[in-house]
Amino acid sequence: MDFDALINGLDRHTLDGITRGSIYALVALGYTMVYGVMKLINFAHSEVFMVGTWTVLGVYTVLGAEAGAGLGMVIGATLLALIAAMLASAGTALAVERIAYRPLRKKGAPPLIFLITGIGCSIVLVETFGQVLSAFFGPPFGRVTVNVPSVLETKVVFTIPGLDLPVTNTRLLIIIGAIVMMVALDTFVNKSRLGRGVRAVAQDPDTASLMGVNQDRVIMLVFVLGGAMAGVAALLFTIQYDITKFDIGFIIGIKAFTAAVLGGIGNLRGALVGGLLLGVVEVYASQVWDSSWTDVTAFIVLVLVLMFRPTGLLGESLGKARA
Amino acid sequence: MSEQTTHDKGVEVLPDTSDHDAIMLEASGAKGDVLLEVDHVTLRFGGVVALDDVNFQIRRGEILGLIGPNGAGKTTCFNAMTGVYTPTEGTIRFKGQEISGQKSHKINHLGIARTFQNIRLFPEMSALENVMVGCDARHKTSVLGALFRAYRVRPSEEEMPQGGIRRSFAKVFGISRHTLEERAGRRRSMELLRFVGIADRAEELARNLPYGYQRRLEIARALATEPELICLDEPAAGFNPAEKEDLMGLIRRIRDLGHTVLLIEHDMKLVLGVTDRIVVLEFGQKIAEGSPEQVARDPKVIAAYLGEPDDAA
């Protein structure tokens, strides 16, 4: 166990962790909202994120955007990629809901069937990018890691004085972007009429229907919103890590789900808290322990939280953990 | 044994043809002893006070009625007694032992059973299977015992299989306790179904049974756990007058078997007709206690019900 490496760069690692955690938090929003409204863990959400990353790659490819492009191209490509990713992810989420979950809801299927179907959708999406599309179109699809052009060049924007810690534009964008999106979503859910519908269905679906709230519409809305957030996360992810892969959704998904549970599933603010906390813990752990153990950190956190505090840090606002 | 039959939308409830000796309860105390004590029990849910300093006792062998307007806390009281809720203050004692806050199945093993206001049978099991679950509560075979059937017993003559190989096998190796308990459970369950009058539909799925049968099945299932105290939560809800007459007879027969009965009911005629004593709750507080005549004349009780209560259950 190497604590020195941790202590020496504590500020750097914390910033790293917050950056990473912001991405987790955005993806976590999708898990937490769907769970809050449907009491369902949406296994396919990780692939909703993955589709977003591929969309970003697609937009850059179509526009011919590359590193070193002019400012106009950078801003234009990034914005376009953002919107496209949000649309694609939201669309994927919606498709999963319509094709897989809705028929099951109409049949009143038990929760295990929903989970299995979600897993099936996840596998179909992963394999679409890993096998199906590569069989038809060849590269870049397939079971390989693909580079996404780093259109937005990393530049140090400022340095935190006392700590001598450089903050890059990418990190800034990710952290601020995540917070902005979070606030927007939070405001929407708490202040708007549609948002009120969401909260009503989360608390009591039957009464909500009796009050005229269309449950199907609310569920669709929640999937779309969660998907859109994952789309944002996808763009930010490609900005930071410059890669995508057919199965990139899996590990991000597990971590985001852990973040959602850590913060309190069904609780939007919990997703932010959980995401940031998990990101930081992960980076710290990678310094202290051998890197081969970092992936398992998320699992261990998940199992521990579920065993000993299933309601999460901020508590479940829209549901119950214990059977 | 009652000779009456009642009609439930064209379905006959059969007379009691059961062997009462087979299902008699072996009570462990004298009649008149205090069986259950609700001792200054308060139950709060957040801001709502469901039970407010409630005090009463149930004596062995009596039929006690628990009445009050809707929302008075009667079912909450049942839930507190059977381990579904834990009292915020006060204790509940059963045969001298504190049971408040214990787990439901442990309380059942101590000797309390109940039925539910909104019928909670096991819908996909037959009537017989439902009652057998109740009998299982008293069986000693463990999970390993069911798996390996190693605990073997020398069977009595009635239990022995009739023919050839199986008989010799049983003579040498005995019969597993599990098999004997299964058979005993099945026999006892059929007796209980006859006792409540629904034996003709023993193999039917619980969810397909007519309403009256379902109510009686719940009672049979509760009786199967050999409870010293059985709590009936509105067992006559939805019954017509003839069925209610029949139910009164059933409750008396249950007491004759040795059980003590705690009864929640809205139908005044039934309550006044079958109970020995009555406790009245309103807004979570006990407002009256006494014999049926006393309670019926108590002005507080009459006020709580706002005049003459009638049969509209």
Place this chain on the structure above:
Amino acid sequence: MSQLLDSYRGLQLGNRWDRAPKWVRSVGLLLVVAFAFYLPFLNILPFAYIRTDLNPTGSDWASVLFLIVVYMIVAVGLNVVIGFAGLLDLGYVGFYALGAYSVALFGSPSSPVVESLQSRFGLADDWAVPFAMCIPIAIAMSLTAGVILGAPTLRLRGDYLAIVTLGFGEIIRITARNLDPITGGAAGITQVPVPPGPEIDGRSFFNTIDAERWYWLALVILIIIIWLARRLEHSRVGRAWLAIREDEDAAAVMGVAGFKFKLWAFAIGASVGGLAGLLFGSKQQYVEPNAFMLNLSFLFVAMVVIGGSGNIVGVLVGAFLLTYLPERFRELQEWRPFAFGVALVLVMVLRPQGLVPSRRRAREFEDRRHEAEEAAADV
């Protein structure tokens, strides 16, 4: 429309079998078992087309049969957890891995554990724990793991339990991969022992060439496990599990100790999983972490759920289909995961009760569907 036909057809068969006199059922079962034992030798066309080794790239037929039976054992064990007790377990591969690693770590002369025991007690270089002893060790380890996992988590809501078990499965695999000094790390453990037997043709009885002997051994174990599972199903334990599934709170009030029975289901499921893993590891004679990935857990659950959870015959069918079909169409290997995903979604959405549901389960699904339709109509 086809659903009506399906369930009608299904019911007919089940009913006819139940009503047949005892001797018919016994003879029928014996014929099926005899046929199963005969399968490795099936060479008569056109039936032989089911073999997987008709072309040179196909897998050895007896080995495929062995894997099918091992996965059937898994399916029956997982069925106790998911089908009987109604618990969601997405990490069953963890128990499977524990069984395989147990026989490897204790039975292989080259495992780090055995080597440290050899040096500690001055034993010969080729000493290891005898195979027969490894069996109770494997079962004990998986059972203990099941209890350790279940005790704090079985009180959780269903979907939470699913995630915790998933995490557990992954933790087991990653630990096996990382703990080099104990588990051999990513390289795994070789020289895993085989069951004892007479030497024939200069080889031990169980070897890598005569796969049919492994298959028959596994078949015997499968039959025993099925027998034990049915025993449990038709006992007070099975009844308790059913009551817990239908209404756990009402069952508690009727004296059914919910937690105890659920933990037992978990422990029994874990032990069976460990036993299957032991068979697998022993035949391979090589155990490594990559054999126990998460998708194997999903495959296991899919077998149970697609086959028809709660129904032993159903899960056997599920295990057979999901093991046999991929092997039969081995040429399309790259497409296997995709086909699996599509099959999973299709079966779950179109026939959530599974292909061969138990009659009780089929009724449950009908009920739930009616309730959902009524609820929708009310609003």
